[in-house]
Amino acid sequence: MMNITRRAVLAASLMLGLLPNVALAHDDQHEIIHLMKGMFDTPENPLSVEPVVVVGDNAIAGWVQGERGGRALLWRVDGQWKIRLCSGDSLKDPKLLESANISASDAATLAAQLAAEESKLDPAVLAKFSSFEGTMMIDPEAGHQGHKHGSSTSP
DSSP: OHHHHHHHHHHHHHHHHHHHHHHHHHHHHHHHHHHHHHHHOBTTBOEEEEEEEEETTEEEEEEEETTEEEEEEEEEETTEEEEEEEESGGGGOHHHHHHTTOOHHHHHHHHHHHHHHHTTSOHHHHHHHHTOOSOEEOOTTSTTGGGSOSSOOOO
């Protein structure tokens, strides 16, 4: 009986030690979804953001809006998430992520986490992510309003 109690206490201690990290990752995901929806979501053309993977101060988020989709590369600047660029399949490549000044280890981790999360998605959603052609740089200084002008509100 003593072994079970010790194991239970050890397991509970480990879980409690991990909970802050899990909570922080969830908060980051929520902030990123909120940011992207605030910038691009409209009642007539809602934005879906999933998956969101976060490693340190970098993240990749998949998005779908109507028949379009893609992936966004984000970074945390002064505690705030900002979109750096939008692209398609190129954001699955750790070498491209490294060229965006992400460390090799973080780039590899981001790519691996993205692959794991995307493996759970419907192939039709993945096809929309892949349909984004080229790379669209986002001006982090433009703020939310800077991206709403023009005929397209998609990322």
